[in-house]
Amino acid sequence: MGRLRLGPLAWVIVTVFLFWFLPACGGHKPPGPNPFPVRISLNPTTSASLQAGTTLQFFATAQNSSNGNISPAFTFASSNSGILDVAPGGTACAGTWNAPVYTVCTPTGTGVVQVTASALGATSPPTLVFVHPPIDNIQVSVVPPVNSPPPACPNQGPLPAACNLKFNPNAANFCLSQNQIQTLQATAYSNGVDITASVGPFSFTEANSVVKLTPIVTVSSYNVATNQVTASPTTPGQTQVIASASGVFSQPYNIETCPVQCIALELGVNGSQSSSATSFVVNKGTSEVITATAVDVQGCIVPKPPLTWVSSQPAALSVGSGCAAGTTCTVSTVQAGSATITASCTPPTCNIGFPLNPAGLPAPYVPQPVYPVTAISGLATGAPTSTTVMATSQDCSTDILCSVGLYNIATSNNLPGGAFQLPTPPNSLLFDGAGDRAYMGSEFGALVISPSNFGSASASPFGSLPASGTPLGLVTGKILATSPNGSFAIFSDTISTPNQVYLVNTATAVGADLIVGAAPSAAWGAPFGANSHQVRVPANSCLLLVNKGAGWTVTAGTMQGGPNQTFSYANAYITSNWVNFSVQARFRLPAGAFGGGLGGRVSTGTGAHYGAWIYPEN
Numbered sequence: 001m002g003r004l005r006l007g008p009l010a011w012v013i014v015t016v017f018l019f020w021f022l023p024a025c026g027g028h029k030p031p032g033p034n035p036f037p038v039r040i041s042l043n044p045t046t047s048a049s050l051q052a053g054t055t056l057q058f059f060a061t062a063q064n065s066s067n068g069n070i071s072p073a074f075t076f077a078s079s080n081s082g083i084l085d086v087a088p089g090g091t092a093c094a095g096t097w098n099a100p101v102y103t104v105c106t107p108t109g110t111g112v113v114q115v116t117a118s119a120l121g122a123t124s125p126p127t128l129v130f131v132h133p134p135i136d137n138i139q140v141s142v143v144p145p146v147n148s149p150p151p152a153c154p155n156q157g158p159l160p161a162a163c164n165l166k167f168n169p170n171a172a173n174f175c176l177s178q179n180q181i182q183t184l185q186a187t188a189y190s191n192g193v194d195i196t197a198s199v200g201p202f203s204f205t206e207a208n209s210v211v212k213l214t215p216i217v218t219v220s221s222y223n224v225a226t227n228q229v230t231a232s233p234t235t236p237g238q239t240q241v242i243a244s245a246s247g248v249f250s251q252p253y254n255i256e257t258c259p260v261q262c263i264a265l266e267l268g269v270n271g272s273q274s275s276s277a278t279s280f281v282v283n284k285g286t287s288e289v290i291t292a293t294a295v296d297v298q299g300c301i302v303p304k305p306p307l308t309w310v311s312s313q314p315a316a317l318s319v320g321s322g323c324a325a326g327t328t329c330t331v332s333t334v335q336a337g338s339a340t341i342t343a344s345c346t347p348p349t350c351n352i353g354f355p356l357n358p359a360g361l362p363a364p365y366v367p368q369p370v371y372p373v374t375a376i377s378g379l380a381t382g383a384p385t386s387t388t389v390m391a392t393s394q395d396c397s398t399d400i401l402c403s404v405g406l407y408n409i410a411t412s413n414n415l416p417g418g419a420f421q422l423p424t425p426p427n428s429l430l431f432d433g434a435g436d437r438a439y440m441g442s443e444f445g446a447l448v449i450s451p452s453n454f455g456s457a458s459a460s461p462f463g464s465l466p467a468s469g470t471p472l473g474l475v476t477g478k479i480l481a482t483s484p485n486g487s488f489a490i491f492s493d494t495i496s497t498p499n500q501v502y503l504v505n506t507a508t509a510v511g512a513d514l515i516v517g518a519a520p521s522a523a524w525g526a527p528f529g530a531n532s533h534q535v536r537v538p539a540n541s542c543l544l545l546v547n548k549g550a551g552w553t554v555t556a557g558t559m560q561g562g563p564n565q566t567f568s569y570a571n572a573y574i575t576s577n578w579v580n581f582s583v584q585a586r587f588r589l590p591a592g593a594f595g596g597g598l599g600g601r602v603s604t605g606t607g608a609h610y611g612a613w614i615y616p617e618n
Helices: 002-024 169-173 321-325
Strands: 039-043 047-051 055-057 059-063 075-078 091-093 111-119 127-132 137-142 182-190 203-206 211-217 225-233 237-245 253-257 260-267 279-283 287-296 308-311 317-319 328-333 337-344 376-381 388-394 404-410 428-431 438-441 447-449 462-464 478-482 488-493 500-505 510-516 552-555 558-561 596-598 612-614
Touching: 039 111, 059 111, 137 237, 182 237, 182 253, 203 211, 211 237, 260 337, 279 287, 287 337, 308 317, 317 337, 321 328, 328 337, 328 376, 428 478, 438 478, 438 488
Parallel strands: 047 127, 279 376
Antiparallel strands: 039 059, 055 091, 075 111, 111 127, 137 182, 182 225, 203 237, 211 225, 237 253, 260 287, 287 328, 308 337, 317 328, 337 376, 388 404, 428 438, 438 447, 447 462, 478 488, 488 500, 500 510, 552 558, 596 612
């Protein structure tokens, strides 16, 4: 019986002891990350340019043997603290600090200094810092070649008959063809003295993809980029190159990849083209290949021109999205019908820089929109596909409001069906190229019409086009043209005062009102080029898209500014860069207004931005 009484107690003791010893069985606490760095990186890396008396913040990062990021305490060091002094936190002074507070940086000398960061036995690769005098200005120029430049387009095959242009050796003085390069250099001045050697590496930037800039690395003990870059051509057109160092920027330097001058379209894939054939007839559902050859002003074939391919009737003959990537395009015949196929070199993707005209550039080298010598006409035969036709009728005999009905007529049976009442009476109607969107002009509010929504119980086929600041708050006028992809449309309102032109982007359903000298009529023609974002404006018209700052409103078709805070102004401006232009505007200032002006540039030295400044009489 004693065993029976002691048994439960013994089990309790054993159980307690097992739990006590359980943590000791099965291992130990895993170690933490290795705190010792094997690699330290310093930023800025490689090199930096610093004006005497200014500061630069250095940052360090570290990784351990497992490539994990760690945060040890870093020590920053300078190889010559008399020229570049580095505070404990990594802020470098091009001179000496007022240690230990590190608030005032006093310039001392100039030279090249190495900066490193270290921690727990590891040290970063050094960053070279070029401490130099203040820079007054930077100039970009061409480095004269030591040897004669290579000939343009050697071993080029015969040009197509439509673009059989003579080779133009003079073009090399103005632009680069695809196998040529140009070396640019930046020169820095301080009080009229060339200090380029002490500045170290310069930063070069290009405005667009016309050229590719490659820094030239000096062959010296420093082994860092110099004040030179090579510019190799990429996309036809113009661009501007700017060099900078220590926060000082040069004036833009214009450089050009030879623009496209001629485009020839031929049937067939490259190498098997038929230059004499300008049209084709195929059965619906098949395809046809068209090859484009673009020739620049030097007489060289452009290897990969970013051409814009367009079909006049994409609902019948369509060009694929991959056509723009090369010089061949496969045309699909979606349904029976005919169309004209073109491939153009149009800004802003090709012959970049139009309509800018730098001073001294002869006419042949100013980028212009270029279209093929002869377009390709295509015909797809076969049974026609049923489509729809829109028609309107106005009822003034039984309807006192003279409401207008829109009929969506299917060509399969030519039956109109019921009428859809239009919110406003139309004065014009135009489909886009694909036929899946229509624009309706009206003096009481233009509409965009989606034919696929006719008969829908959830979506209306009619969409309004807002235009804030106008009397009706809507786009008004006649529809003049649509872009090939149907996303953009132009409306002209010659009834409102002042006359208005609207460029509408249906992707956001917002009408952007544009100010014109005289609103064009329907005889203005088709203002859209092959590129859906390019608008061609007649020479006698002025078309300005204005960016309005704070304080500006558009009321009754007139842009009005103010009132503004005391000693402040509101500017309306255009963000593009223009040269050789004239500006004209009419001002009306209310009594008590301080003044207003008109300008064409901003002076970076004084901040002045006006060419004429006027004050009201009272």
